[in-house]
Amino acid sequence: MSHYEWESGTVTIPSAQWAAFKKALREGYNLLRAKDLETLANIHANVSPGCKGVATGLEEKVQSEAFRLERANTWSSLKRLVHNFNLLEPDDAKYLLVRQKDKTGTFQLVKPVSKAFPYPAADRNTVTFHVFDDARIVLNNTYRTVTWRIPEGNHAVARARESAMGQLLFKLLSKIAWTRNSGGVIYRNDEENSSGSDDGPGNDYIVSSFGPIGEAANKGYNYRG
Numbered sequence: 001m002s003h004y005e006w007e008s009g010t011v012t013i014p015s016a017q018w019a020a021f022k023k024a025l026r027e028g029y030n031l032l033r034a035k036d037l038e039t040l041a042n043i044h045a046n047v048s049p050g051c052k053g054v055a056t057g058l059e060e061k062v063q064s065e066a067f068r069l070e071r072a073n074t075w076s077s078l079k080r081l082v083h084n085f086n087l088l089e090p091d092d093a094k095y096l097l098v099r100q101k102d103k104t105g106t107f108q109l110v111k112p113v114s115k116a117f118p119y120p121a122a123d124r125n126t127v128t129f130h131v132f133d134d135a136r137i138v139l140n141n142t143y144r145t146v147t148w149r150i151p152e153g154n155h156a157v158a159r160a161r162e163s164a165m166g167q168l169l170f171k172l173l174s175k176i177a178w179t180r181n182s183g184g185v186i187y188r189n190d191e192e193n194s195s196g197s198d199d200g201p202g203n204d205y206i207v208s209s210f211g212p213i214g215e216a217a218n219k220g221y222n223y224r225g
Helices: 015-051 058-071 092-097 156-162 164-174 191-195 211-218
Strands: 004-012 098-100 107-109 126-132 135-140 145-154 183-190 205-210
Touching: 004 156, 004 205, 004 211, 015 058, 015 092, 015 107, 015 126, 015 135, 015 164, 058 092, 058 098, 058 107, 092 098, 126 156, 126 164, 135 156, 145 156, 145 164, 156 164, 183 191, 183 211, 205 211
Parallel strands: none
Antiparallel strands: 004 145, 004 183, 098 107, 126 135, 135 145, 183 205
16 A cells, blocks of 8 residues: 655754764765675676576566565574665666676676765765665764655655664664754654645654754644654
8 A cells, every 4th residue: 555755854963972973874874885785796696607698688687686685685693684785776786787788789797896886975064875766864064963854755754764774873863862952853744644634734743853952843843753
């Protein structure tokens, strides 16, 4: 059943914890990127032997192997699900591993390279981390803020919250020792709420609040956290 929804909000991090927060988010993101690159390397190694002399069907072979690995998610010794894809989707594999040759128009299998995965620069004022599709986490060094931005889509919020980067972000936020003038809220809306009732469409509502700024925003506002 479809369920269209979106979620967005900005949270101010205390100055004393800003550097550590950025570092943890960046290191977590880079680790997930590295795991996805390893998965692509495994797909390439598994598909390559059967592709010698094959001129067609490479995309289908790569995609089939990508979905096979995705279904092969396993439970680690820590009793948590280990995903073969974290920032990428299985569908992305065929775009990163199959290239069309110039002139001939035939396709060839290519090895995955790290430059296909741009790592966020740590010295830029605004750093953007990919969650999935157009969903993003944005850091702003000037204002020490982190923005969680999930555009409207079918089960978009559920996917974002369950994603590797979504889980990492909210885990880090839960560990912050909030101080004066820090914190913030996450707003959400969905098709059921926005369609409203006899009184008209429903307003955006708060689903997560942090620190003093979050507490102040909750007063007199529609809170469903």
